[in-house]
Amino acid sequence: MRLNVTVNGRAEAVDDVWEGESLLYVLRERLGLPGSKNACEQGECGSCTVYLDGVPVCACLVAAGQAEGRAVRTVEGLAEGDRLDPVQEAFVEAGAVQCGFCTPGLLVQAHDLIERNPRPSDAEIREALAGNLCRCTGYEKILDAVRLAAARKAGAA
Amino acid sequence: MSVVGRPIARVEGRLKVTGAARYTADLPQDDGKDLVHAVAVCAAVAKGRITSIDARQARAAGGVLELITHHNAPRLRPVPAQEVLGPAHETLLVLQDDRVHYSGQPVAVVVADTLENATHAASLVRVEYAEERPVATLFEGIDDAFDSPRYAPPTTIGDVDRGLADAAVVIDRTYTTPAQHHHPMETMATTVRWTADEVTVHVSTQTISMVRDGLATTFGLRPEQVRVVSEFLGGGFGGKAAWCWPSVVTAMAARLTGRQVRLVTTRRQMFAATGQRPHSVQRVRLGARRDGVLTAIAQDCVGETSAFYDTPPFYIGAATPVPYGCPNIRTTQRFVKVNCQTPVPMRSPVEGVGLVSVESAMDELAAELGVDPLELRRRNYAERDPNSGLPWSSNGLLECYERGARRFGWPERNPEPRSMRDGRYLVGWGMATAIRHAGSDPTSALVRLGADGRAVVQIGSQDLGTGTFTIMTQVAADALGVPVEMMRAELGDTDLPTGGGSFGSHTAASVAAAARLAGEALRAKVIRIAVADEGSPLSGASPDDVLVDDGYLFVRGDRSRGERYAQILRRNRLQSATGDHTPPPREGATVARWAFGADFTEVKVDPELGTVRVTRHVKAIEAGRIINPRTARSQVIGGVVMGIGQALTEATEVDRRDARITNAGFWGYHVPVNADVPDIEAIFVERDDPHIPGSVKGLGEIATIGTAPAILNAVFHATGKRVRDLPITPDKLL
Ligand code: FES
Ligand code: FES
Numbered sequence: 104m105r106l107n108v109t110v111n112g113r114a115e116a117v118d119d120v121w122e123g124e125s126l127l128y129v130l131r132e133r134l135g136l137p138g139s140k141n142a143c144e145q146g147e148c149g150s151c152t153v154y155l156d157g158v159p160v161c162a163c164l165v166a167a168g169q170a171e172g173r174a175v176r177t178v179e180g181l182a183e184g185d186r187l188d189p190v191q192e193a194f195v196e197a198g199a200v201q202c203g204f205c206t207p208g209l210l211v212q213a214h215d216l217i218e219r220n221p222r223p224s225d226a227e228i229r230e231a232l233a234g235n236l237c238r239c240t241g242y243e244k245i246l247d248a249v250r251l252a253a254a255r256k257a258g259a260a
Numbered sequence: 261m262s263v264v265g266r267p268i269a270r271v272e273g274r275l276k277v278t279g280a281a282r283y284t285a286d287l288p289q290d291d292g293k294d295l296v297h298a299v300a301v302c303a304a305v306a307k308g309r310i311t312s313i314d315a316r317q318a319r320a321a322g323g324v325l326e327l328i329t330h331h332n333a334p335r336l337r338p339v340p341a342q343e344v345l346g347p348a349h350e351t352l353l354v355l356q357d358d359r360v361h362y363s364g365q366p367v368a369v370v371v372a373d374t375l376e377n378a379t380h381a382a383s384l385v386r387v388e389y390a391e392e393r394p395v396a397t398l399f400e401g402i403d404d405a406f407d408s409p410r411y412a413p414p415t416t417i418g419d420v421d422r423g424l425a426d427a428a429v430v431i432d433r434t435y436t437t438p439a440q441h442h443h444p445m446e447t448m449a450t451t452v453r454w455t456a457d458e459v460t461v462h463v464s465t466q467t468i469s470m471v472r473d474g475l476a477t478t479f480g481l482r483p484e485q486v487r488v489v490s491e492f493l494g495g496g497f498g499g500k501a502a503w504c505w506p507s508v509v510t511a512m513a514a515r516l517t518g519r520q521v522r523l524v525t526t527r528r529q530m531f532a533a534t535g536q537r538p539h540s541v542q543r544v545r546l547g548a549r550r551d552g553v554l555t556a557i558a559q560d561c562v563g564e565t566s567a568f569y570d571t572p573p574f575y576i577g578a579a580t581p582v583p584y585g586c587p588n589i590r591t592t593q594r595f596v597k598v599n600c601q602t603p604v605p606m607r608s609p610v611e612g613v614g615l616v617s618v619e620s621a622m623d624e625l626a627a628e629l630g631v632d633p634l635e636l637r638r639r640n641y642a643e644r645d646p647n648s649g650l651p652w653s654s655n656g657l658l659e660c661y662e663r664g665a666r667r668f669g670w671p672e673r674n675p676e677p678r679s680m681r682d683g684r685y686l687v688g689w690g691m692a693t694a695i696r697h698a699g700s701d702p703t704s705a706l707v708r709l710g711a712d713g714r715a716v717v718q719i720g721s722q723d724l725g726t727g728t729f730t731i732m733t734q735v736a737a738d739a740l741g742v743p744v745e746m747m748r749a750e751l752g753d754t755d756l757p758t759g760g761g762s763f764g765s766h767t768a769a770s771v772a773a774a775a776r777l778a779g780e781a782l783r784a785k786v787i788r789i790a791v792a793d794e795g796s797p798l799s800g801a802s803p804d805d806v807l808v809d810d811g812y813l814f815v816r817g818d819r820s821r822g823e824r825y826a827q828i829l830r831r832n833r834l835q836s837a838t839g840d841h842t843p844p845p846r847e848g849a850t851v852a853r854w855a856f857g858a859d860f861t862e863v864k865v866d867p868e869l870g871t872v873r874v875t876r877h878v879k880a881i882e883a884g885r886i887i888n889p890r891t892a893r894s895q896v897i898g899g900v901v902m903g904i905g906q907a908l909t910e911a912t913e914v915d916r917r918d919a920r921i922t923n924a925g926f927w928g929y930h931v932p933v934n935a936d937v938p939d940i941e942a943i944f945v946e947r948d949d950p951h952i953p954g955s956v957k958g959l960g961e962i963a964t965i966g967t968a969p970a971i972l973n974a975v976f977h978a979t980g981k982r983v984r985d986l987p988i989t990p991d992k993l994l
Contacts, residue, residue: 128375128376132375138278138279140445140446140494145925148527181278192277195270198894201895204283206276235934236926237898238495238931241894244897246934
């Protein structure tokens, strides 16, 4: 089938998509956007998190066809040109990135949290990131990064 | 000003937060035209013979290019035991015969044009087995435990029987630790292109050089014919330490199809792809005088190995003699053949497993004697390494105890179990000692300087994610004398100067030593060129009088007489120099090199539900000098959290009837999530170590060692109940 989807602001028409394919597969294997990661392929780790019409989803659980006519935003679409989003900046600065495999999903999830809730409490941050596994950092610095990003965004607003 | 020791942000951070960093499964994006996909069919029984493989339907499925079984697989050459390529080379030659040794062993591999087609075809392969009764766990096979032919008992110091007989108090306890899996977030991925001239392997590995040598040996190639690349790695923790079957079968598929083949294991397959931390039983006897001074330590371990490999590469008790100055120590280990993969290291195969029992027994001894657990350890501080009798190269253990305890508030501890409460929760405080051998590997580096004044440092090592890119940039920049922004790091390619493995906490020490030597060699070389160059203001100066600061070279005492690297290079072309780090030989050593640490932890236990939460953790580490406190801190916090998983949630469960893993997914194998994570503090007790280049001892493993036993001890303090069987799940407390 043909899939029409807007990805990071660009309208894409993808041909020969098999009905059973996941959105993650389309992004990674067909659109050359391997930023979103596959670490479990069954909705348990959050590494594949992307925005679908502004709502974070596990792209591994979304059938490609469900994205028809909709807008997807991935980690590759968070920065504006060369300018990193404050969430991206904060992850580097706070030391919230090690191997970086969990990072793309966490960034989208954290980005969404701060959009919805500019001043999240620690409990709210933990809740929002509860579905994102990281095996390297022990999460502490990720929390620091989200606090830092929220403060910066609030300061800039 | 020196950039070593400064908390600069990781140099590849931008690539990672923009999704631009390319991991193995993301490659290749440029020339992916002939890329095809392999999917493994894994054994559904744990022991037996394959009686038939019906692949007709699978072969006929859309897009299928090749189907490999033991009937048509390329023949592999075994790696002789004496040539064992490291701690975790693949010990089973897969697809060579009809034998099945563990559930999840690959029995067929399908190659197809797309991943979806390969996955579908793999589901159509019908395999019949003549099943045999497997040895499901250590316990089923314990009557047949054997001594390893490859190892004699590693340690007999003094006379343990006499030491136990002379003791006023003897603690005699048995502990068990479960099989656990590493689960880096990136599963095992390999892409291979096999041409007549060269085999190119992109692989998520902790040791590119070992993959090259392993592949060359098993496939009968010369190492020069193989190039291995691993630039960005999504974690490893020991599981990607070397060469494992997913890479072997990908290479087979590439050779048979002539195409570039990628294989990415599923999360489920990760339970039988890269090995596991072994299940163990550890009996510990401690003898002590009334004042707590140890008179004997005996540790008798039984550990699992696979059904097909009886020379496991590590000994759980190897480091047991190190932490305490006891005159009589003996450790032994026997092995049981189990129908599982051969164990591999997981964030310290030795201390991370073997000290769980010893550090818990120390806590039991303290309780028995009525001595504070920290004070008991202080009284047994080893002035020299008891194992070798050698003096320490440096040892900050007492300061770790002191600073960790102060920070944690340890003196406030009420020694009585069940004495501390927070509302309905029982509160417990526990501590443990951590040690880890500090070593390094032979490593070469090359530093190159261009006419724009920018430099590159290259090492054929790899970055697990811990910060290798960053620290080699810092060290090389310092050594050459340029700002850190002017230095770039390249690693993860066997075409670069040869590096060692990223395991054993060796990477930072190895890479830093080589980068420094290469940077200093290049600095000296350019100075020699400049003083001999009539066009340079430095012309005629003595090389010893030339200083470098921020990329500017000048004559001592006259800052105006000088010029920048870029100016010299413009007249004298590209320059480079190499540095070769050789670790000190173990034979004839005059000092013992170890890193030290102390863990202090607080748990809160729900007395009705038996649930344990770690609420506070302080870890003090002496690992020499810290090159980058920011990456180091993140690594240590992550290590502590892995220790929390080890203590409380992680165990690979096996069905005892058929030896199949019953919790093969994140849904059943619980790695800690952010809600499990308390306030964690890492304290670095820094030390100069004149016997270690740059005083770098390594952090990877000591970050985790000590955490699990500290939690076990805290749970006892909270509840009065001693759990001797990890992990501490609620059922064990009710
Ligand atoms: S890959 Fe989608 S949740 Fe794990
Ligand atoms: S940084 Fe490695 S999994 Fe999160």
